[in-house]
Amino acid sequence: MNDMTPIVTAPKDWETDQEVRWCPGCGDYAILKAVQRTMPEIGGTPANTVFVSGIGCSSRFPYYMETYGFHTIHGRAPAFATGIKLANPELDVWLVTGDGDGLSIGGNHTMHVLRRNLDTQILLFNNEIYGLTKGQYSPTSREGTRSPSTPFGSVDHPARPCAFALGSGGRFVARAYDVSKQLPDVLKAAHAHKGAAFIEIFQNCIVYNADVFAEFTDKKNASSHQLWLTDGEPMLFEKGAKGIALDREALQLKVVDVVDGDWQGAGVIVHDVKNRAVAHMLVEMRFGPFPMALGVLYDDPHPTFESAVVAQNRELSEGKTPDLQALVSKGQTWMVEKEPRTE
Template sequence: MTLTDLGMPVTGLQHVPHLPDDAPGQSKRDFTSDQEVRWCPGCGDYVILAAVQSFLPELGLRRENIVFVSGIGCSSRFPYYLDTYGMHSIHGRAPAIATGLATSRPDLSVWVVTGDGDALSIGGNHLIHALRRNVNLTILLFNNQIYGLTKGQYSPTSRTGSVTKSSPLGSVDAPFNPVSLALGAEATFVARAMESDRAELKEVLRAAAEHRGAALVEIYQNCPIFNDGAFEVLKDRTQQAARIVRLRSGEPVTVGPEDDRRVLVRVAGGHGEFVPEAEVGAREVVVHDAAAPDPSAAFALSRLDSPEMTHVPMGVFRQVSRPTYDDLVRAQVEGAVDAAGGPATDADLGELLRGRDTWTVG
């Protein structure tokens, strides 16, 4: 199929009304609702909420044109705490509801807040189809590798062998890698961030919001009650540098502190391997290209990750431009309306009702 250039807007927020230049600036306070936040003390969700509340003013959008839609789970309480429009829906279905909203309302910035159980288990189908269609949504997937609201069962991202309330002998499920899954669905924007790294999180959120199309951001989030410390090795200053692979498009993929830098080199038939900088020699260094049309390279990067978290890429894996579903749907409707000379009048409706084969009595 040849895709014709429909003159599509290039950023995710293009059709969303912005504040006038001379309007007083918004603050975090403007996005804080009057509801008491009811997550457990120490929950990673607080950090993400604070980051989002302080980041949203930077977009300069009219508050009433921002909508957060969530499913069910701890993370899905998120919309209650933001003073925007919000819907706390049902388990797993937020991407479907958001698809209907985003397709019928181009003037809205539509966000989905979901968790690993909500997005990848009960709502897995809706997630992959929202990504496949490339609906203009920003999806924040809080991954804490556990079911929190139902008090501690293993989730589709829990590592195999997790001992939980519903797996006393250890879970036998193989976990999903959300980033690999999203790339497999050919999502046009896929990123990962740590709840604790606010600078990185805000940077990724900004890119995701401005991306036109479905943007999936996986956020590693700690559940202090049922899965405390799941990402501790990535937060630990001594280990962090050796494990976190910070993806920068156009730059070689590296890991490790300054004095022990390792570089990703290509391996025939494999995802690549990290070798000390000094030993690279003639080997082909993997340079990250988030804009590569083929998602295979980004997928290979996503496979560096493992349940042991030896090497965990963070940042934007993929960021490509592809016509969005909602733009295309609207273009068909608007095209048909324009071709017919404008919105349907009573006379046009009358013609529709009569059809092509009528007869008259009397």
């Protein structure tokens, strides 16, 4: 058991002596600072925290956090995180991945860490491009994306990370973007959730896919194209002039006008983080008249994978004395006798 006493830290206590090296203007800098600011506020302890990453620009993250860390292999960070959490369930494990690392070669691993409900925070940086390998299209690239691997435009239908997370059985699904002031609050909510907490973070790749999210991230577009969700609050945007309602006949969401602040009369629905059906609808709101749904879309805790494993092991070992030799000798074993050497 871990009897480590919590300590009071400041953001600088989470910074390493390593030079932070991303392209100038990369959104990863803002995400790193948001995480370093958040750790003291959640009462984190560097010696009890582990950051695990795969391969990609985002996967440099462990080098810049003054914690334990693993920079692992392409797409396999969830497997390492699972082993770490099973070895010591009391560790605070953070998993950092990208849209290529986590949804292409690592898609299978991401699916299983979500459905198993391992208690870890999964930060998926989505810039809709492969940055580290110089700008090829990724699983989340939009149709028509021109890149070195799709010079005439991508014909792939892009993956939706939050839809993938919900479809994989994720119990916590959220969205934010790199420079959003609300990102620390989303990180705190993810940490408070016991189980696999999935956050899609829209991240601007200034070199290979610059401003791809400007439609809703630019300040001039924020009011009319961002819907920040709060549990128990009406789904309002554009300074309260518009809202999201449920078309009960078509069973789909729609945008409605709110007159004189009467959101109830307009049929605007109240956000319920435990409503999985509406969460599925929210992740599909992206283009046309709809704003981008941001914040915590779904949060419905369930017993975690590691807690079930620990409980099972405890039950099976109760009243038994560990005997490694008996375990090794169990089943088909035999002794190889050395025959006398003959000349």
